[in-house]
Amino acid sequence: MWGGKPSAAGMAQEELPSWLGELSQLLKEKKVFKKDFNHVLINEYEPGQGIMAHEDGPLYISHVAILSLQSALMMEIYEKPFADKKKLFSLYLEPRSLLVFREDVYKRHLHSIEERMTDNLDDGVANLHLLNTSRRGEVEREHTRVSLTIRIVKKLRQATPPS
Numbered sequence: 001m002w003g004g005k006p007s008a009a010g011m012a013q014e015e016l017p018s019w020l021g022e023l024s025q026l027l028k029e030k031k032v033f034k035k036d037f038n039h040v041l042i043n044e045y046e047p048g049q050g051i052m053a054h055e056d057g058p059l060y061i062s063h064v065a066i067l068s069l070q071s072a073l074m075m076e077i078y079e080k081p082f083a084d085k086k087k088l089f090s091l092y093l094e095p096r097s098l099l100v101f102r103e104d105v106y107k108r109h110l111h112s113i114e115e116r117m118t119d120n121l122d123d124g125v126a127n128l129h130l131l132n133t134s135r136r137g138e139v140e141r142e143h144t145r146v147s148l149t150i151r152i153v154k155k156l157r158q159a160t161p162p163s
C-alpha cells in the first residue's frame with residue numbers, strides 16, 4: 001500500500017514513489033482523474049485466489065482505477081444487497097488493462113473476484129468486444145495477477161512529526 005492508511009479521522013499522507021507520480025501525471029493527461037491520486041493498493045492473486053464481494057466505501061472519492069498486470073481474471077459486479085446474489089455482469093481484466101469505475105457502480109454495486117481456476121468468456125462478460133484475446137469459453141487463470149487499485153482518499157490530516 002502506498003499513500004498512507006485511510007481512516008475516518010483522515011489519512012496522514014505519505015509521499016508516493018516517483019514512478020507512481022509519473023502514473024498520476026499520465027492518468028491526468030488521459031483524463032482518467034482530474035487530480036493526482038493519493039492512494040494505491042497493490043494486490044496479488046495466485047490462480048484460484050479472489051476477493052470477497054465488497055464496496056470500496058466512503059473514505060475515497062467514488063472514482064477508482066484498477067490497473068491489471070501479468071495475468072487475466074474475471075471481476076463480477078453485483079447489485080446490492082449481496083444477500084440477493086444478483087449478478088449484473090462480469091468484466092474480464094486482462095494484463096495492462098485499466099478498469100475505471102465511478103458513481104453508480106462505485107456506490108450502488110459490489111465487486112468480487114471469485115475463487116476459481118478458470119473463467120468463462122461468454123456473453124455475460126460486458127467487455128467481451130474490447131478484449132485482446134479472441135479465446136472464448138472456459139479459460140484458465142495461468143499466472144499470478146498483480147493489480148494496483150488507484151484511488152483518492154477524501155480526508156487528509158497532517159502527519160504527526162516524530163518526537
Ligand SMILES: O=C(O)CCC(=O)C(=O)O
Pocket residue numbers: 041043051056066075093111147149
Ligand atoms: O484486484 C482487483 O482487481 C480488485 C481490488 C479491489 O477491489 C480493491 O482493492 O478494493
Ligand SMILES: [Fe+2]
Pocket residue numbers: 054055056111
Ligand atoms: Fe474493491
